Amino acid sequence: MGRKLLTEHINVEGIETFDVYRKHGGYASVEKALKTMTPEEVVEEVKTSGLRGRGGAGFPTGMKWSFLAKPEGKPRYLVCNADESEPGTFKDRYLMEKLPHLLVEGMITSSYALGCRTSYIYIRGELMYILRILEKAIAEAYANGFLGENILGSGYSLDLHVHPGGGAYICGEETALLESLEGKRGNPRNKPPFPAVWGLYGSPTVVNNVESIATVPWIVNNTAAEYAKIGVGRSTGTKLISAGGNINKPGVYEIEMGITVEEFIYSEEYCGGIWKGRDMKAVIAGGSSVPILPKDLILKTAAGEDRLMTYESLSDGGFATGTMLGSGGFFVMDDQTCIVRHTWTLARFYHHESCGQCSPCREGTGWLEKVLHRIEYGHGHMHDIDLLVSVAKQIEGNTICPLGDAAAWPVAAAVRHFREEFEWHVKHPEQATSPGAVFNKNASVLA
Amino acid sequence: MVKITFDGIEVEVEEGTTILNAARKIGGEVVPPAMCYYTPLKGSGGKCRACLVKVAAGSVKDPRPMPKLVASCITPVQDGMVVENTTNPDVLAARKGVVEMLLINHPLDCPICDQAGECDLQNFAYEHGTSGTRYEEERRTFDKIDIGPLIQLHMTRCILCYRCVYTADQITEKRVHGVLGRGDAAEIGTYIENVIDNEFSGNVIDVCPVGALTDKTFRFKNRVWFTKPLDAHRDCPKCSGKVVLWMRGNDVLRVTGRKDQYGEVQEFICNECRFDHKDPQDWTIEGPRHIDQRSVIATNHYELPVLNVPVVPNLPGSTEEDLKSTPFNLGRQV
Ligand SMILES: Cc1cc2nc3c(=O)[nH]c(=O)nc-3n(C[C@H](O)[C@H](O)[C@H](O)COP(=O)(O)O)c2cc1C
Ligand code: SF4
Ligand code: SF4
Ligand code: FES
Numbered sequence: 001m002g003r004k005l006l007t008e009h010i011n012v013e014g015i016e017t018f019d020v021y022r023k024h025g026g027y028a029s030v031e032k033a034l035k036t037m038t039p040e041e042v043v044e045e046v047k048t049s050g051l052r053g054r055g056g057a058g059f060p061t062g063m064k065w066s067f068l069a070k071p072e073g074k075p076r077y078l079v080c081n082a083d084e085s086e087p088g089t090f091k092d093r094y095l096m097e098k099l100p101h102l103l104v105e106g107m108i109t110s111s112y113a114l115g116c117r118t119s120y121i122y123i124r125g126e127l128m129y130i131l132r133i134l135e136k137a138i139a140e141a142y143a144n145g146f147l148g149e150n151i152l153g154s155g156y157s158l159d160l161h162v163h164p165g166g167g168a169y170i171c172g173e174e175t176a177l178l179e180s181l182e183g184k185r186g187n188p189r190n191k192p193p194f195p196a197v198w199g200l201y202g203s204p205t206v207v208n209n210v211e212s213i214a215t216v217p218w219i220v221n222n223t224a225a226e227y228a229k230i231g232v233g234r235s236t237g238t239k240l241i242s243a244g245g246n247i248n249k250p251g252v253y254e255i256e257m258g259i260t261v262e263e264f265i266y267s268e269e270y271c272g273g274i275w276k277g278r279d280m281k282a283v284i285a286g287g288s289s290v291p292i293l294p295k296d297l298i299l300k301t302a303a304g305e306d307r308l309m310t311y312e313s314l315s316d317g318g319f320a321t322g323t324m325l326g327s328g329g330f331f332v333m334d335d336q337t338c339i340v341r342h343t344w345t346l347a348r349f350y351h352h353e354s355c356g357q358c359s360p361c362r363e364g365t366g367w368l369e370k371v372l373h374r375i376e377y378g379h380g381h382m383h384d385i386d387l388l389v390s391v392a393k394q395i396e397g398n399t400i401c402p403l404g405d406a407a408a409w410p411v412a413a414a415v416r417h418f419r420e421e422f423e424w425h426v427k428h429p430e431q432a433t434s435p436g437a438v439f440n441k442n443a444s445v446l447a
Numbered sequence: 448m449v450k451i452t453f454d455g456i457e458v459e460v461e462e463g464t465t466i467l468n469a470a471r472k473i474g475g476e477v478v479p480p481a482m483c484y485y486t487p488l489k490g491s492g493g494k495c496r497a498c499l500v501k502v503a504a505g506s507v508k509d510p511r512p513m514p515k516l517v518a519s520c521i522t523p524v525q526d527g528m529v530v531e532n533t534t535n536p537d538v539l540a541a542r543k544g545v546v547e548m549l550l551i552n553h554p555l556d557c558p559i560c561d562q563a564g565e566c567d568l569q570n571f572a573y574e575h576g577t578s579g580t581r582y583e584e585e586r587r588t589f590d591k592i593d594i595g596p597l598i599q600l601h602m603t604r605c606i607l608c609y610r611c612v613y614t615a616d617q618i619t620e621k622r623v624h625g626v627l628g629r630g631d632a633a634e635i636g637t638y639i640e641n642v643i644d645n646e647f648s649g650n651v652i653d654v655c656p657v658g659a660l661t662d663k664t665f666r667f668k669n670r671v672w673f674t675k676p677l678d679a680h681r682d683c684p685k686c687s688g689k690v691v692l693w694m695r696g697n698d699v700l701r702v703t704g705r706k707d708q709y710g711e712v713q714e715f716i717c718n719e720c721r722f723d724h725k726d727p728q729d730w731t732i733e734g735p736r737h738i739d740q741r742s743v744i745a746t747n748h749y750e751l752p753v754l755n756v757p758v759v760p761n762l763p764g765s766t767e768e769d770l771k772s773t774p775f776n777l778g779r780q781v
Binding site for chain 2: 012127168170185190293351352353354355356357358359360362364365366367370371374387393394397398399400
């Protein structure tokens with residue numbers, strides 16, 4: 001059994017209440033930090049721990065914190081990104097629902113480290129019931145002196161608010177999130193300036209993912225050195241993985257970084273293998289925006305080594321033979337999955353969610369969707385397949401925010417690794433559109 | 448002052464200048480196209496991606512190339528920066544891509560569009576696009592939207608550059624229009640079919656790079672290249688009163704602000720000057736407006752090219768640079 005740093009007490013009866021949470025060691029990090037550490041020391045601990053942001057990009061959290069500008073006379077803000085809208089990713093929701101106080105505790109300790117007087121949790125609007133859970137936890141924290149004026153007599157004061165978004169995927173992008181939190185249309189901002197310099201209301205701001213913030217209490221309580229012992233290389237600690245698709249045990253798992261992908265998929269502790277004993281066809285390892293990989297490449301790197309559940313191992317080989325750990329949305333597809341249909345579904349999502357500010361993303365995402373739709377429904381041409389790659393290339397890297405890339409990569413990777421399947425759809429439209437039909441690479445006929 | 452190299456040309460500019468404005472200092476062919484950037488509007492730029500360039504070296508301190516193409520209109524220069532624009536194939540490819548994307552949902556109805564002849568997208572597509580499109584799908588169209596007696600909103604043509612939104616936000620008091628919806632379903636709209644009716648609203652027409660916002664008092668009266676643009680002014684209590692009159696014979700068909708060589712207005716004008724003064728008697732005429740020689744409007748020779756006529760220095764509305772850069776000079780007073 002791997003070590004559980006975040007989810008150790010997740011199944012304890014009543015853990016969502018202040019009293020039970022406190023009995024199980026809750027809020028110890030607030031006491032330790034406020035009473036025995038300077039804010040700089042807390043930042044230093046997080047830096048040394050090697051914790052990397054769990055929202056997708058994997059940027060070192062401590063380093064991000066140390067970039068925070070500290071101008072006199074301007075407030076600083078910590079904003080927790082609880083928007084979690086990446087298809088296939090549902091780990092933050094699980095954590096907040098079961099352990100709301102862990103996030104509140106993490107927000108207090110982190111806000112102290114960053115010198116914030118007011119902090120926000122920006123939560124996806126669809127998760128209203130979790131907003132209520134968080135509000136209750138925050139009220140309990142106020143009532144017990146962990147929020148508000150002069151916390152634990154330390155002289156440090158903090159107000160914490162939860163703010164629901166309107167339900168737009170783009171509001172998970174940090175600058176769009178800040179615009180939205182300011183009450184405006186959720187359009188990403190041009191960077192630089194980065195939020196660390198010009199963030200919420202023009203003040204220095206750190207935006208961090210729920211899981212990143214929820215990890216801070218453990219690091220403060222148990223030291224950075226202990227945390228850094230877990231994991232492999234620059235992928236330290238544990239990671240929540242939300243596993244879905246055609247596996248026997250979909251769910252959220254806390255893994256120690258560095259277990260093999262094979263173990264994660266096939267062991268009983270985690271996904272428990274492919275359902276109905278089928279063969280695995282492909283995996284999306286880090287949320288819907290990362291490149292899809294076929295079975296052989298997800299299990300082994302290009303060099304033939306076992307692929308590990310770490311940032312480095314998953315991205316080994318670049319986009320030719322690798323992918324990304326991303327947000328940890330692990331999506332497994334069996335051999336009955338139609339890659340064309342699946343890719344179309346993703347393209348539909350990104351088309352729907354593009355904010356529409358920049359021309360390549362606004363127009364290109366719709367174009368990708370329509371071409372994929374045509375191919376899937378038996379009206380495609382062979383040149384459409386190259387067209388998909390070309391349009392994806394016109395979007396990638398040319399947009400304001402990474403949503404453009406997120407829309408382009410799944411399509412480009414699907415064509416790269418499953419080109420035959422696209423060609424089969426074009427060449428055999430009648431077969432391809434008959435109900436339940438799936439391309440079978442080995443038989444080159446219907447499965 | 449910082450030094451940068453732009454397409455092999457060295458130029459010295461003030462710190463904080465954007466790459467685009469540094470290129471504009473050089474002028475001519477090397478200047479990247481811009482669709483959404485508009486100097487007088489705060490916050491504009493960065494959206495259309497027409498002005499993407501390659502930064503081959505970041506600065507003297509950090510000479511590494513920037514990993515992605517950057518929007519030149521919003522990226523400040525650094526000392527020792529090396530920028531590639533017309534000399535970089537990736538940039539030209541990206542620009543072709545942007546033209547193709549912009550033309551997906553923008554109809555090619557130039558023959559019946561009021562903006563024909565003075566459309567930024569037309570110029571952009573002509574200079575950077577390809578002659579064909581690979582787009583075979585259905586395009587988006589809109590029903591006509593009534594936003595009042597003065598301005599026609601033809602949403603089908605909008606390329607969502609946000610310029611009109613910034614204009615309304617920054618120079619009028621009560622903004623009633625903005626962007627609604629997301630992605631390619633986004634549209635310029637007024638809140639529940641409102642009327643746009645404040646004293647400076649007409650400026651949204653001038654900033655619109657395409658024919659999405661046009662002047663209802665001019666629509667279908669004429670093609671711009673049949674008209675004769677004249678610089679004129681009047682004593683106006685609300686604005687500078689400095690305008691261009693677009694005349695046919697003795698009739699003032701349209702009044703607009705004065706635009707510089709990059710299509711940006713020098714000063715915003717009020718609606719009274721724009722819409723209510725169509726009598727030549729209302730204006731003091733300064734002389735012909737200099738129009739760029741390559742412009743479609745110039746092809747009708749309203750400024751007769753007269754050879755071997757001495758240069759008229761300091762002709763109103765013309766910069767010395769204009770006079771130097773054209774082989775023909777303006778010899779005729781109207
Ligand atoms: C389109 C888009 C959507 C995103 N959605 C989320 C999200 O739902 N949750 C999240 O934590 N980060 C999301 N991100 C990443 C954030 O921009 C940001 O990198 C992250 O919140 C930083 O937190 P971290 O450093 O703790 O990872 C998204 C990014 C993009 C481009
Ligand atoms: S890439 Fe897409 S989502 Fe991001 S700013 Fe541009 S249009 Fe909006
Ligand atoms: S109406 Fe014109 S100015 Fe306004 S966003 Fe559309 S194209 Fe730009
Ligand atoms: S002009 Fe630079 S992005 Fe539009």
